[in-house]
Amino acid sequence: MKKIAIGVVLLLLLFVPSARAESVKELIEEPARFDGKQVSFEGEVIGVMVRGDQAWVNIFDRGASIGVWTRAEDAKGISFVGDYTHRGDIVKGVGIYHVACLEHGGDTDIHASSFLVSEKGRPIERRPSIPLVLLSALVVLIAVFVSFYLWRIRKERKKKFPWPFY
Amino acid sequence: MLTPLTRNDLRIIGFNVSKISHVVGFVLFLPVIVAVCYSEFDNIPYFLIGSAVSFVLGNILYHFLYTEEEMELKHAVVMAAIAWIFAPMLASIPIWLSNTTASFLDASFEGISGFTGTGLTLTLDLDHLSRSINFLRHFLQFMGDGVGIIVISLSILGRTEMSSVLAFKGEAKDVGIRPSIVRTSRIIIGIGVVFLIIGTVLFTAAGVQEGLDLGTAFFDGLNHSMTGYATGGFSVHSQNLLYYHSIWIELAAIITMIIGAFNFNLHYAVLGGRRREILKNMEVRILLFAMLVSGFLVSANLMSVNLYPSAEALFRKGVFQVISAQTTTGFQTVLPVHLMQLWPVFSIVILSLAMLLGGSANSTSGGIKMLRVGVLLKSLVNEVKRALLPRSAVVSGSFHHVDDVPLTDRVIRGAAVVAISYLILFSFGTMITVLHGYTLEDSMFETSSALGNVGLSSGITSPSMPALLKVTYMFLMWAGKLEVIAVFVLIGFVILGLRRGIK
Amino acid sequence: MIVGLREFSLREFLKKNFNFITGIFSEIGLIILVILASFAISFLIFIINL
Numbered sequence: 001m002k003k004i005a006i007g008v009v010l011l012l013l014l015f016v017p018s019a020r021a022e023s024v025k026e027l028i029e030e031p032a033r034f035d036g037k038q039v040s041f042e043g044e045v046i047g048v049m050v051r052g053d054q055a056w057v058n059i060f061d062r063g064a065s066i067g068v069w070t071r072a073e074d075a076k077g078i079s080f081v082g083d084y085t086h087r088g089d090i091v092k093g094v095g096i097y098h099v100a101c102l103e104h105g106g107d108t109d110i111h112a113s114s115f116l117v118s119e120k121g122r123p124i125e126r127r128p129s130i131p132l133v134l135l136s137a138l139v140v141l142i143a144v145f146v147s148f149y150l151w152r153i154r155k156e157r158k159k160k161f162p163w164p165f166y
Numbered sequence: 167m168l169t170p171l172t173r174n175d176l177r178i179i180g181f182n183v184s185k186i187s188h189v190v191g192f193v194l195f196l197p198v199i200v201a202v203c204y205s206e207f208d209n210i211p212y213f214l215i216g217s218a219v220s221f222v223l224g225n226i227l228y229h230f231l232y233t234e235e236e237m238e239l240k241h242a243v244v245m246a247a248i249a250w251i252f253a254p255m256l257a258s259i260p261i262w263l264s265n266t267t268a269s270f271l272d273a274s275f276e277g278i279s280g281f282t283g284t285g286l287t288l289t290l291d292l293d294h295l296s297r298s299i300n301f302l303r304h305f306l307q308f309m310g311d312g313v314g315i316i317v318i319s320l321s322i323l324g325r326t327e328m329s330s331v332l333a334f335k336g337e338a339k340d341v342g343i344r345p346s347i348v349r350t351s352r353i354i355i356g357i358g359v360v361f362l363i364i365g366t367v368l369f370t371a372a373g374v375q376e377g378l379d380l381g382t383a384f385f386d387g388l389n390h391s392m393t394g395y396a397t398g399g400f401s402v403h404s405q406n407l408l409y410y411h412s413i414w415i416e417l418a419a420i421i422t423m424i425i426g427a428f429n430f431n432l433h434y435a436v437l438g439g440r441r442r443e444i445l446k447n448m449e450v451r452i453l454l455f456a457m458l459v460s461g462f463l464v465s466a467n468l469m470s471v472n473l474y475p476s477a478e479a480l481f482r483k484g485v486f487q488v489i490s491a492q493t494t495t496g497f498q499t500v501l502p503v504h505l506m507q508l509w510p511v512f513s514i515v516i517l518s519l520a521m522l523l524g525g526s527a528n529s530t531s532g533g534i535k536m537l538r539v540g541v542l543l544k545s546l547v548n549e550v551k552r553a554l555l556p557r558s559a560v561v562s563g564s565f566h567h568v569d570d571v572p573l574t575d576r577v578i579r580g581a582a583v584v585a586i587s588y589l590i591l592f593s594f595g596t597m598i599t600v601l602h603g604y605t606l607e608d609s610m611f612e613t614s615s616a617l618g619n620v621g622l623s624s625g626i627t628s629p630s631m632p633a634l635l636k637v638t639y640m641f642l643m644w645a646g647k648l649e650v651i652a653v654f655v656l657i658g659f660v661i662l663g664l665r666r667g668i669k
Numbered sequence: 670m671i672v673g674l675r676e677f678s679l680r681e682f683l684k685k686n687f688n689f690i691t692g693i694f695s696e697i698g699l700i701i702l703v704i705l706a707s708f709a710i711s712f713l714i715f716i717i718n719l
Binding site: 028029031046047048049050051055056058060063064065066067069082083084085099100102104105106107108109126127128129132133135136137139140142143146147150153154 | 294
């Protein structure tokens with residue numbers, strides 16, 4: 001009986017909706033509402049800077065970014081930093097949001113109390129667009145041709161008329 | 167008696183624009199090297215197309231408008247005005263092709279912001295931008311504002327003395343360093359390269375110290391050194407310098423910003439041995455004095471509203487933004503939306519004033535320029551003296567700018583006319599912005615940022631900004647770069663052509 | 670004799686570019702002074718308001 005009860009409770013827990021992370025945009029745009037409060041965050045890693053036994057992890061979330069101050073071990077667990085050719089790890093956690101953190105000279109940041117990598121990143125393949133490659137080849141050819149042609153004309157003119165007349 | 171425009175006038179102007187086109191062709195080609203280094207091969211077509219178009223236009227203009235005739239002042243001024251629209255348009259080609267911005271208008275905005283060394287940005291996702299395109303943005307600022315495209319075209323494709331002198335003046339730089347303009351241009355480039363190297367070293371060292379790997383520290387460092395010296399303000403990341411959360415990066419930035427805000431003549435004098443000049447120069451004195459006073463006022467104001475209640479925060483937020491504004495750079499360590507929502511009005515006004523007044527003349531800074539401010543303040547003092555002294559007394563004065571310069575009526579008039587022109591455009595820009603629903607202080611702030619080629623933003627500048635406002639700021643950035651007078655000359659030129667016809 | 674190959678001496682280099690190098694240092698030195706002054710101002714304001 002006890003086992004069934006525990007089983008049911010555990011099953012129910014699966015269906016409890018997890019708190020929706022406040023988007024970084026919301027945090028930044030409503031400083032008064034969130035300053036100093038505990039917030040949950042989630043975003044793509046776009047930068048990691050390890051400083052001693054702590055680290056800055058800059059995250060990007062739907063158009064806004066912010067720096068998360070967390071333990072160095074957490075940061076070291078990140079495999080991919082997002083940039084042009086990589087999608088960064090998705091990290092999420094909970095922490096205190098500061099509009100002007102005094103520990104960090106007035107920076108806007110989140111001091112994470114929990115931090116985990118929820119989704120690993122991956123390399124992004126950027127393939128050249130064939131029409132664009134062809135267009136660029138065409139334009140370069142035109143440029144070379146036009147320049148050469150005009151240069152030839154000037155050379156011919158110089159031969160006919162020793163001094164510039166045009 | 168204003169002589170009518172001739173076809174020849176247009177020819178002379180067009181021929182000289184061709185040289186600008188060639189230089190831009192080179193500028194747009196260089197990022198290909200960066201693209202290869204970082205294996206961003208899909209970006210190469212963007213630069214090839216932009217570069218090729220520039221070269222083709224340049225060659226066509228050169229061929230059909232070839233002339234041996236010298237430029238006169240009117241040609242040089244109009245040529246400069248055209249160049250500062252023409253070059254950004256060419257640069258917007260790769261920016262638009264790469265989908266860095268939402269539209270071609272936005273790409274043009276970015277191009278003008280780059281070339282004029284402003285730094286207001288409309289990029290969609292700066293943190294995921296390719297390195298080569300990002301390099302282009304920063305390089306545009308270094309070439310356009312740090313060195314100056316006209317300077318480059320003069321020194322490389324140099325022409326005869328007179329037309330070079332005038333084009334030089336058109337770009338709002340004064341003849342002063344050395345008798346030969348071509349030689350002067352080369353010196354300006356040399357100074358730029360020297361400080362670029364120093365800035366890169368400082369930023370890279372700071373980056374490595376703060377946890378970046380050497381490659382990233384160098385790439386970011388080189389780019390920030392370019393835009394710091396050019397007092398441009400573009401940054402590699404969307405949070406601008408706040409991304410680094412580092413006082414060392416900010417200090418490196420401050421050093422490059424202030425160096426960029428110093429006069430070229432000053433650099434030349436000091437690096438040539440006349441170290442005293444650095445303390446005697448009027449502009450340096452006023453610039454540093456203005457910075458310290460504004461820094462004090464802004465810090466006191468921020469403290470009074472308890473926004474950054476620590477010495478470190480007051481310095482890294484208050485003073486830093488003041489220095490960024492005064493040097494007309496635009497590096498930002500406070501998020502734009504927080505400037506708008508949290509900063510008290512008084513500080514926003516002080517920053518707007520600092521941006522409008524600007525840095526040194528003959529430097530990479532924008533704004534009315536300290537030289538003119540100093541001249542006007544001194545003449546104000548003289549006027550007061552005149553009122554108090556007997557009529558027969560003679561009041562004259564001078565100021566020290568490399569040499570001792572007498573304060574003549576002509577000098578004062580020149581300064582006053584430019585200052586008034588700036589104020590006219592400032593009022594115009596502020597009113598247009600206010601009409602779009604923004605508060606007065608934010609409108610003043612963003613307007614002076616665009617007009618002074620600064621780049622600090624309170625959040626008004628964004629891809630969702632109304633198109634009319636985008637166009638207005640593009641106009642302000644362009645006009646500010648030309649110190650406004652050249653814009654009025656261009657308008658006069660056009661009206662003259664329309665009235666009298668072109669012979 | 671190989672044309673153009675000279676002995677490089679740090680001393681000679683520094684002597685020749687003395688003005689240039691001291692110029693750079695004086696500019697950066699002045700800026701650092703300004704930084705210290707503005708930090709002092711921030712510090713003062715903070716202290717006064719406590």
